Amino acid sequence: MxxxxxxxxxxxxxxxxxxxDGLAAFLSAQPESVRAWLTASGFAAALGDLRLIPGGDGVAAAVIGYGTPATRARGRFGLAKATALPAGAWHLVGDLTPAQRDEAALGWLLAQYRFDRYRKSPAAEATLxxxxxxxxxxxxxMAAGEYLTRDLINTPAQDMGPDELEAAFTALATRFGARSKVVKGAALLEQNFPMIHAVGRASPREPRLLEMHWGNVGPSLTLVGKGVCFDTGGLNIKTSGMTLMKKDMGGAATVMGLAQMIMQLGLPLRLRVIVAVVENVIxxxxxxxxDILTSRKGLTVExxxxxxxxxxxxGDALALATETPTDVLISMAxxxxxxxxxxxxxxxxxxxxDSTMAQALEQGATATFDxxxxxxxxxxxxxxxxxGIADLDNAPGWGFAGSVTAALFLRRFADHPRYMHFDIYGHTPADAPARPKGGVGQGARAILAGLPTMLGL
Structure with a gap:
């Protein structure tokens, strides 16, 4: 959809x-019948509170509460509940700032998402x-890229293994005229991707590295994504938390969604996308x-x-990324x-x-509600x-700052002054406005909005 x-x-x-703060003025401007109806129904303009206003031939209009500045700050996409309106076209009426109109429009689009591959659900029939x-x-x-990300994460590993993720990646490249390349199986060793091969070799579905190039002019952006289609934990098998591990390819799904946004908008840049795809099984x-692995970069890892x-x-994917000059390097996992x-x-x-990149990203995050x-x-x-026994330890048993030490590990392979790494979750644990329970992209819209500053577009 x-x-x-x-x-x-x-x-x-x-x-x-x-x-x-505008409820009294709104009610005073309404006909007595509407004022009485809204008052009797208990409408108090709470954030997301939706009421239909009857007319001669059914529903003539609707009103949705916008709460207070405090409740709006706590309730991102609070107007997205309006997608529950009756079928037909609707237009917003209200004293909204440009940013509030953007939030309402984007929230409306994101709230229409349905994952219906295995169970059909009614589509939202109200349009804005x-x-x-x-x-x-x-x-x-932005919405279409987010839909792609959600679909990829929500699909279970039986139908979103390395083969299927590769197919989605190459289909995305083909759709936008990008060049794509796949290295898989034994060829990973032949072409010096030893850590990708080592992690994925136990699965009958071969590990692989996917690469895409799009655009011929402008500054260069390289996106790297983690595509672990399912993670049992390997021989250190997970004793808990395995249920959600179909989402362990959320980094790959998010960079693919971001790539779609960039290509769909035709941004004047050169885009490279690299995704390492494996299953971590027993x-x-x-x-x-x-075991001690020698990485593509030459660093040994215990x-x-x-x-x-x-x-x-x-690590192997980032090493490849830095072998070709790029203006900005971003990984997501x-x-x-x-x-x-x-x-x-x-x-x-x-x-x-890079503080300039950080500032651009955070301004973009605010502008895109991400x-x-x-x-x-x-x-x-x-x-x-x-x-001590090797250059690096992939899992120091320190017990503190696990995300920080993982990021430091990756920085050893990125070795780029304008590198940014995201440690995302990729999952919404409960339904929220415009974010149904399940797979979700994080950071992609913020990056998109920050690219003009990061790259000088």
Whole structure:
């Protein structure tokens, strides 16, 4: 399902947006019958509270509460509940700022998402006329990229293994005229991707590295994603938390969604996307604790936990990424539980040593309603990831700052002054406005909005 706005020429009904501070004025301007109806129904303009206003032939209009500034701050996409309106076209009426109109329009599009591959659910039939001043193509591109990300994450591993993720990647490249390349199986060893091969070799579905190039002019952006289609933990098998591990390819899904946004909008840049794709399962040839791997970069890595596999596959992918000059390098991964413990599921932590990039990202996060939070590449912790027997330890048993030490591990392979890493969750644990329970992209819209500053577009 592709999101869309109602035709601007369509006959549409008004959807009044009323905050608590404007409720009295709104009610006084209504006919007595409407005022009495809303008062009797207990409408108090609470955020997201929706009421239909009857008319001669059914529903003539609707009103939705916009709460107070405090409740709006706590309830992102609070107007998205308006997608429950009766079928037909609707237009917003209310004293909204440009940012509030953008939030309402984007929230409406995101709230229409349905994952119906295995069980059909009714589509939202109410459509919104693009609010005045909103950039329709940009909003639609952001929503379409998010839909792709959600679909990929929500699909179970039986139908979204390495083969299927490769097919989705190459289909995306073909759709936008990008060049794609796949290296898989034994060819990973032949072409020097030893850590990707080591993590994925136990699965009958071969590990692989996917690469895409798009655009011929402008500054260069390289996106790297973790594509662990399912993670049992390997021989360090997960004793809990395996249920959600179909989402361990959330980094790959998110960079693919972001790539779609960039290509759909035709941004003037050169885009490279690299995704390391594996299943981390158990077999006689599985990677073992205390094995030492020699990475593509030449760094040796002691494997102290086979369940810390994401940083291994990303290490080889990041090493490849830096072999060709790029202006900005960004990696995205569902990497550590420590990040969730620190910030919860809704807030995406990121790392960078470039303050200009951080400022651009955070301004973009605010503009696109895509929250992020900066964590530090804390250099004094570097000795923690150095085991002595090898250059690096993939899982130091320190017990502190797990997301930070994982980020420091990746920085050893990125070795780029304008590198940014996201440790995302990729999952909404309960239904929220415009974010149904299940797979979700994090950080992609913030990056998209920050690219003009990051790249000088």
């Amino acid at each position: 592709v999101p869309a706005f109602a035709d601007a020429d369509a006959v549409s009904r008004p959807l009044y947006v009323v905050g608590v 006329v693009l609010p005045e001043g909103c950039d329709g193509p940009r909003l639609l591109a 077999a006689g040839n599985a990677l073992k604790p205390k 494997v102290n936990d086979t369940d810390a596999e994401g940083r291994l596959v990303l 569902t990497l550590t539980g420590a990040a969730r413990t620190a910030l919860g599921p809704d807030l995406a932590p990121y790392y960078t040593d 929250p992020v939070w900066r964590l530090p590449f804390h250099t004094p912790y570097e000795p923690i990831i150095e085991p």
